[in-house]
Amino acid sequence: MVTKNRPKKTKRRKKRSPPKDILKYKARNLRSSMRSRARRSGTNPEEVPTPDELYKWLTNRKLVCYYTGEPVILGDMQIDHKKPRSRGGSDSTRNLCITSSGINRAKGNFTDKEFLELLTLADTWEPLAKETLLKRLKQAWRY
16 A cells, blocks of 8 residues: 655744733843743742833833934844953842843943943044944854
8 A cells, every 4th residue: 555745734823913911021021031030050940030120120111222313223223231240240130121132232241331342443534444343342252
């Protein structure tokens, strides 16, 4: 008996409509990822702010990059630790800021002061040199 190789049927996921309040959605996702990172690093995940605290923090902020002052698109928005957790920073809202994903990758594990000083220095360079620096930083922190 010959059987035909038929492709497996996969379940189709229903398309989810975007959340009514995207910032509440972001706050829940942010807390979830912060708690996971806390568990992996051996710190107390209970110290991570609640979704309500993060939502309140997000709604009291303008959606502009902390480092560049440029508007941040919600889909590209990331929350950064001013003092990285890898260097003793906490998950408290005082240590968080809004940034774009590219700038967050370029910042890597610099503190906010170090990165702002680097950007200030790069502002004195020719535009191509500054652009090259940021591209290299983004590539270095990609993995």
